[in-house]
Amino acid sequence: MYRxxxxxxxxxxxxxxxxxxxxxxxxxxxxxxxxxxxxxKRSTKPVMAVTMGDPxxxxxxxxxxxxxxxxxxxxxxxxxxxxxxxxxxxARRLRVKLNVPRIYSLKASPxxxxxxxxxxxxxxxxxxxxSSNGICGRAAARFIEEAIRLCMNGNAAAMVTAxxxxxxxxxAGVEFPGHTEMLAKxxxxxxVALLLYSEKIAVAFVTLHQALRTVPDALTVERVVxxxxxxxxxxxxxxxxxxxxxxxxxxxxxxxxxxxxxxxQRVLMPAAQRLCALGIRIEGPLPSxxxxxxxxxxxxxxxxxxxxxxxxxxxxxxxFDEGVNVTMGLGIIRTSPDHGTAFDIAWKGKVRPDxxxxxxxxxxxxxxxxxxxxxxxxxxxxxxxxxx
Numbered sequence: 223m224y225r226x227x228x229x230x231x232x233x234x235x236x237x238x239x240x241x242x243x244x245x246x247x248x249x250x251x252x253x254x255x256x257x258x259x260x261x262x263k264r265s266t267k268p269v270m271a272v273t274m275g276d277p278x279x280x281x282x283x284x285x286x287x288x289x290x291x292x293x294x295x296x297x298x299x300x301x302x303x304x305x306x307x308x309x310x311x312x313a314r315r316l317r318v319k320l321n322v323p324r325i326y327s328l329k330a331s332p333x334x335x336x337x338x339x340x341x342x343x344x345x346x347x348x349x350x351x352x353s354s355n356g357i358c359g360r361a362a363a364r365f366i367e368e369a370i371r372l373c374m375n376g377n378a379a380a381m382v383t384a385x386x387x388x389x390x391x392x393x394a395g396v397e398f399p400g401h402t403e404m405l406a407k408x409x410x411x412x413x414v415a416l417l418l419y420s421e422k423i424a425v426a427f428v429t430l431h432q433a434l435r436t437v438p439d440a441l442t443v444e445r446v447v448x449x450x451x452x453x454x455x456x457x458x459x460x461x462x463x464x465x466x467x468x469x470x471x472x473x474x475x476x477x478x479x480x481x482x483x484x485x486x487q488r489v490l491m492p493a494a495q496r497l498c499a500l501g502i503r504i505e506g507p508l509p510s511x512x513x514x515x516x517x518x519x520x521x522x523x524x525x526x527x528x529x530x531x532x533x534x535x536x537x538x539x540x541x542f543d544e545g546v547n548v549t550m551g552l553g554i555i556r557t558s559p560d561h562g563t564a565f566d567i568a569w570k571g572k573v574r575p576d577x578x579x580x581x582x583x584x585x586x587x588x589x590x591x592x593x594x595x596x597x598x599x600x601x602x603x604x605x606x607x608x609x610x
Contacts, residue, residue, distance in 0.1 A: 274304025275384025279563025359390030380555035420541035465523035469506030
């Protein structure tokens, strides 16, 4: 059972995502926020806002597993942003203990693992596990929104998102194809990209959730440079030094000098040249059928993939259970496991927490890396001012 909680403090009713009101989130954004934010110094331990994901999926279960974990990296504190009633139901069904504080608003940084109940998300409606529905899509969107608010207000150092159902979001009127696009809109971030990361392989994507036949027209020099720059920054934060990157080709044999397509010569080669001019070590465009060999994985710290399956297939072959999804360029840190809602095993005690733990741990690692990056930047500015 939960411990006693303070009186409930309800938020404004959900207004849907067609009208981008987001409870004032958009209004709260500023140009300064799009740069790296610092966390309010309420606690030396990083607070991680963890969304429960789709209530009908495996999200509630992996959140319970995270709460039951004996130790969290860097003494971080998981703050589960979700629905307390659902978590309690899943805990009873799986016969696991749930003995953490349950709160309804965050007035101070928590000092231990805590559940932040978002009472208007499900509005008291029951959840049936194992299928997509608009009620759960609406709730998942509210959890994401609340976690973003916590990060933007400095009450959380980063957010970790449990899986959502794109179909459920659509049924709820949330017109985004996935987390990445939704997070970009909510934070008013214009230059974002998905990174799939594990210690074995790292892949960033130029395009993502769109029909394959639309990909060639979506490729521009500017977008490839944007993604390459983001990937370089994140690989430096995670692995240090000057990472060597690979840019994948679009066509067979990377176009064979224009024989099989012009995108390599018209877009990809100029983008690679521009990235090199920025001091980024990148090679390509490379034929994608040989880029992910053993030698390629050893040579390159990260790969710039042009479309979803080009980089997603090799990534999941190598890191299916420990892969992490990172949204680069948001101004806040966001990670998630690289798997879906797994409706077929929801609430059955069968889900493995490996990828969710990896997402949480990588989120903490990025918090520390970004803090170090900020200190270096502040030190450089200080030296520059002193020199003047």
